[in-house]
Amino acid sequence: MVDSTTSSDTADLVLTKDNTHNLIYFPFHGLAGCIRTTLILSGEPYKFTDVYLADWRALKQLTPFGHVPVLKEETRSGKVLELAEISAIESFLAKRSGLLGNDFWQESLIRMYHSSTHSLFTFLVHSIVQSPNEEDKRTFLKRFKESNLPSWIQAHEKHLKANGSNGHYVGDQLSIADIKTASVIEHLIYLCGNDVQISEEKTPAIMAVKAKLEKDPKYAEWRATEQYQTYTAKNIGFFGF
Ligand SMILES: N[C@@H](CCC(=O)N[C@@H](CS)C(=O)NCC(=O)O)C(=O)O
Incomplete structure (x- = not known):
């Protein structure tokens, strides 16, 4: 389930640098190359969780829109925040890493x-x-x-x-x-x-x-x-x- 909480507590959780960014995607580059590269360059903890086609049907129902990539932000508090849609994930990671210019x-x-x-x-x-x-x-x-x-x-x-x-x-x-x-x-x-x-x-x-x-x-x-x-x-x- 997507956690749509907008409290400042959640905003703080998302901004800490010690979250583990867990990217769920198929084991090829596909549409996830830019996300993976951005995670690698960030210098922050990340993991790539591969989804195999045999497991996809069951997992599909559990994703926000029936697609991957999905990014799970595993925060130190134990709370896991979930984000889907490539542009949204890339935008989220870009903002955290200062990849959206100076103004x-x-x-x-x-x-x-x-x-x-x-x-x-x-x-x-x-x-x-x-x-x-x-x-x-x-x-x-x-x-x-x-x-x-x-x-x-x-x-x-x-x-x-x-x-x-x-x-x-x-x-x-x-x-x-x-x-x-x-x-x-x-x-x-x-x-x-x-x-x-x-x-x-x-x-x-x-x-x-x-x-x-x-x-x-x-x-x-x-x-x-x-x-x-x-x-x-x-x-x-x-x-x-
Ligand atoms: N609108 C989605 C599209 C993502 C997408 O096309 N994902 C494909 C993999 S590249 C997928 O999940 N395919 C399996 C399916 O739709 O069942 C996004 O921007 O994230």
């Missing part, structure tokens, strides 16, 4: 870039999962690669260039928009295969976002783990990218 306008811009990437990637993942057969999937992917993806690339390359191609969307600091893009980019590159649309030569500003985040030792360490590699292999097996 309200920067925050609004960061949310705009984040939303654009979130929409693109959610559209891709949901369409693939919901394609009833291989032919539908192929037709969807053709349209996605010829239209949705190039539009996203063109706009994001332009905005990132306008910010100086410094690896950030807004100003010169890391934001949830940067993490979102960095977390989907390798999947998009893989998806394109030989039809290269995203590369150092073609989209240097987008690639700078990826490269900048990869310099972070915590992120680099996470990407080198067996768990990350397993999630990648399962992602490719399940979604094809």
Whole structure:
């Protein structure tokens, strides 16, 4: 059950730095890459709880909207607070970690870039999962690669260039928009295969976002783990990218 208490007691519980953030999701990257990366960078206690398809039917009923990811905030008091919906979880973690810029306008811009990437990637993942057969999937992917993806690339390359191609969307600091893009980019590159649309030569500003985040030792360490590699292999097996 979602705890919708809004008392300051609950607000204080949520803000302490020693909560364990327990992310419930399937054992692949799917739509949870940005959440996992944000948790890793936070330096706070976290755990990734994998849900297996055999257990999903029973667990589904227990989630707020019948979907994962779900974030369980396990507080020191023993109280567990539950949050669902990817954007809400990313926003929650971003605010805690100072990933929403320095002022309200920067925050609004960061949310705009984040939303654009979130929409693109959610559209891709949901369409693939919901394609009833291989032919539908192929037709969807053709349209996605010829239209949705190039539009996203063109706009994001332009905005990132306008910010100086410094690896950030807004100003010169890391934001949830940067993490979102960095977390989907390798999947998009893989998806394109030989039809290269995203590369150092073609989209240097987008690639700078990826490269900048990869310099972070915590992120680099996470990407080198067996768990990350397993999630990648399962992602490719399940979604094809
Ligand atoms: N609106 C949800 C969508 C999340 C979603 O699509 N979750 C998928 C996994 S990527 C899921 O739970 N699939 C299993 C199901 O719906 O039964 C959100 O933003 O969190």
